Amino acid sequence: MVCSALRRDLGGGEPLAPRPVVTKPFSDWEPRVPTKPKPSRRVRIKPYDGPAGGWGSLKSIARVASDEEVLPAGELLRQNKTGGFMCVSCAWPKPAKPHLAEFCENGAKATLWDLTRRRADPEFFAAHRLAELRDWSDYDLEQAGRLTHPMRYDVASDRYVPCAWDEAFAAIGASLRTLEPKKVVFYASGRASLETSYMYALLARMYGSQNLPDSSNMCHESTSVGLKKSIGSPVGTVVLEDFEQTDALFFFGQNVGSNSPRFLHDLQACARRGVPIVTFNPLREAGLEKFVNPQSPFQMLTGKATPISSQYHQLKAGGDLAVLTGLCKHLIEADDQARLNGAPPVLDHGFIAACDGYGPFATFCRQTGWKSIEAESGLSQADIAAAAEVYAKAERAIIVYGMGVTQHHLGVEAVRMICNLLLLRGNVGRPGSGACPVRGHSNVQGQRTVGITEKPELAPLDVLRAMYGFEPPREKGLNTVEVCEGLLKNEIQGFIGLGGNFLRAVPDGPRIEAVWGQQALTVQIATKLNRGHLFCGKVAYLLPCLSRIERDDQATGPQTVSVEDSTSCIHASVGERAPASPLLMSEAAIVAGMAKAALPPNPKVDWDAWVGDYALVRDEIAVAYPQWFKDFNARLRQPGGFHRPNKARMRDFSDAEGGKANFIVPSALSATGFEDAHDVFRLMTLRSNDQFNTTVYGYEDRFRGVSGVRDVLFINPADIERLGLAEGQRVSLATVAADGLERRHDGLRVTPYDIPAGCLGAYYPECNGLIPVGHHARESHTPAAKTVPVRVIA
Incomplete structure (x- = not known):
């Protein structure tokens, strides 16, 4: 049913450009080069009260398939399967026993996006100056299609012009040899494989740079810092099987x-067996309310949805610290009362006795008043108590969280408060319980595992020195925010981007774009064009690479790569699709080409052999990280992946501060880092369900009822009335910033929405320019994109 539906245009959604009836097989199609963006789209804004999944999901996939002019069924049926390729979008685990269609709506869109028939080839770039392309939307830039040739920026014509790979590598190497390594940045997005990431980190360190920021810096760095101090592990403690054993989900x-x-699928299974699912989120998200499984004929035919959340609490943005304090307070005081009455304890005192810091933390919770908790959270004591009672009755509980927790000024403290709640009832280190941070990009966690980090203590530098006979840099490198600060101070000389859309994803985008050209060298490795490629250093190259979906033929034959999911499981990934262009190189081959051109020969590093056989790279990873990757090649194709050991999951907290799990008292109840005022709102930047990270697949945010437009401001109806605004009115947002710089975003459409009073929502990445570089999580430097202080200007 799924496959047949994918072959049809099911109608609905945004209007499509006319398309001819396709009768030829895909292999006979010729690439199509777009010449200009599509015309403006019909705007429709209407409340949505339907489920996630269902026919809406299939229609959305069919629309993108039609738009990209591809027949996707064969590749989609290989997606996230043993022997197939791992999804290029999110990092959710891949089960050992997959569904017939082990892909989701956005995963399918990501695959279709890579398989597009459009090509951004030399003809395209000859027709468009970069200054012109900067006026295109994010969607239209990527709609230009797959990059096909290595390109060099020609400043005289303001165009990318084709070049040979050897020319590109030689120029990049020559430029790198003239720069100061400590002022060159090696950025990585979350898409590159473990093999490429290991080679890239080695290239940077052999060159002399510890500047290895990645997209983790922008999303879950607060997790890495927060969990490490509390329980000793920088990653979550849950695996997919834990959802089959849990008694409650938060x-x-x-x-x-x-x-x-x-x-x-996992949430539906939990809900059907009666597991309470308690949600805290400022917005009511369809996926956490009800779900129609597209793989269930009964649900598809009847439309009967599975309810997901048993409790849904719309807290204020940045109110997580207050809610978590309230949950802990209720449990501690209920335990106090139980002990007075001789009743069974509420808390796991045996477990708590093996932890540090419970006394001060319990005192903090007892002394914090409910009035303050209610004011900072936006929820009532009764609502918080109802949630706490669910937690108290559950023998095993999992806490799932995302960037709504991490992207605040006190995001690290919010992560530690999640740990506090888990520790109260011993919900770490036993089946069916634990912390489950949901990572965004596929393999973003895995890149850290094999050395993509600006923190020298996280890389096995002594082992690398012994393996390859060089002295790695020992100083701390630059994270993403520090790279932005360095660019504003004209202290960065070169930037190499292994995927991603750095300029569009970072805070203070317009300010960073304005200084980007000061750099001597910029190199972007990518599959498709994005805004970050339109700003160039004095020497600049745009290098096209294979997608993970495509066949990677090297000297020893077709290659397999590996990725790590959100639960620390390692999976093999095999691409079979014919490459979009015969000139594409793999990411590993591009990294090796730059390394050979920039570094002196090293007899202990055979870049060519590594590119010829990725299994050799995995052997190197196994030597550098034996605690995780012993027998790497032998275990690689295990169904469901093999798990990278996690001490905290085994109740070994020896890597935590003091060698024990720690209760840590928060410094405040609000995670925002700024004072509330009558005219200051908390802005949350949001993704639509037609989007993944900075990639916009279309203009259909189905779950929020928005179609054909992204310049939208979601605002509480009471705030609209209080400000004297009208629905559909165009307004601006201006950041309230201590640095005194003006940051303003114009032309947002006032849209009434079920959002807490005093909070606003608007789309990412369009509103990233409102986030000051200095507005970030205090300890992790994660941009605080979920609570930006702004004023509304009519």
């Missing part, structure tokens, strides 16, 4: 319906 700031829809 969600904080994670939009499963748009960001990890395959997770809905």
Whole structure:
């Protein structure tokens, strides 16, 4: 049913450009080069009260398939399967026994996006100056299609012009040799494989740079810092099988319906066996309310949805610290009362006795008044108590969270408060319980595992020195925010981007774009064009790479790569699709080409052999990280992946501060980092369900009832009345910033929405320019994109 539906245009959604009837097989199609963006779209805004999944999901996939002019069924049926390729979008785990269609709406869109028939080839770039392309939308830039040739920026014509690979590598190497390594940045997005990431980190360190920021810096760095101090592990403690054994699920700031829809299968199974699912989120997200499984003929025919959340609490943005304090307070005081009455304890005192810091933490919770908790959270004591009672009755509980927790000024403290709640009842280190941070991009966690990190203590530098005979840099490198600060101070000389859309994803985008050209060298490795490619250093190259979906033929034959999911399971990924262009190189081959051109020969590093056989790279990874990757090649194709050991999951907290799990007292109840005022709102930047990270697949945010437009401001109806605004009116947002710089975003359409009073929502990445570089999580430097202080200007 799914496959046949994918072959049809099911109608609905945004109007499509006319398309001819396609009768030829895909292999006979010729690439199509777009010449200009599509005309403006019909705008429709109407409340949505339907489920996640269902026919809406299939229609959305069919629309993108029609738009990209591809027949996707064969590839989609290989997606997330043993022997197939791992999804290029989110990092949700891949089960050992997959569904017939082990892909979700956004995963399918990501695959279709890579398989597009459109090509951004030399003809395209000859027709468009970069200054012109900067006026295109994010959607239209990527609609230009797959990159086909290595390109060099020609400043005289303001165009990318084709070049040979050897020319590109030689120029990049020559430029790198003239720069100061400590002023060159090696950025990585979350899409590159473990093999490529290991080679890339080695290239950077052999060159002399510890500047290895990645997209983790922008999303879950607060998790890495927060969990490490509390329980000793920088990653979550849950695996997929834990959802089959849990007694309760708690969600904080994670939009499963748009960001990890395959997770809905596990949630549906939990809901059907009576597991309470308690959600705390400022917005009511469809995926956490009800779900129609597209693989269930009964649900598809009847439309009968499975309810997901048993309790849904719309807290204020940044109110997680207050809610978590209230939950802990209720449990501690209920335990106090139980002990007075001789009743069974509420808390796991045996477990708590093996932890540090419970006394001060319990005192903090007892002394914090409910009035303050209610004011900062936006919820009543009764609502918080109802949720706490669910937690108290559950023998095993999992807490799931996302960037709604991490992207605040006190995001690290919010993560630690999640740990506090888990520790109260011993919900770490036993089946069916634990912390489950949901990572965004596929393999973003895995890149950290094999050395993509600006923190020298997280890389096995002594082992690398012994393996390859060089002295790695030992100082701390630059994270993403520090790279932005360095660019504004003209202290960065070169930037190499292994995927991603750095300029569009970072805070203070317009300010960073304005200084980007000061750099001597910029290199972007990518599959498709994005805004970050339109700003160039004095020497600049745009290098096209294979997608993970495509066949990667090297000297020893077709290659397999590996990725790590959100639960620390390692999976093999095999691409079979013919490459979009015969000139594409693999990411690993591009990294090796730059390394050979920039570094002196090293007899202990055979870049060519590594590119010829990725299994050799995995052997190197196994030597550098034996605690995780012993027998890497032998275990690689295990169905469901093999799990990378996690000490905290085994109740070994020896890597935590002091060698024990720690209760840590928060410094405040509000995570925002700024004072509320009558005219200051808390802005949350949001993704639509037609989007993944900065990639916009279309203009259909189905779950919020928005079609054909992204310049939208979601606002509480009472705030609209209080400000004297009208629905549909165009307004501006201006950041309230201590640095005194003006940051303003114009032309947003006032849209009444079920959002807490005093909070606003608007789309990412369009509103990233409102986030000051200095507005970030205090300890992790994660941009605080979920609570930006702004004023509304009519």
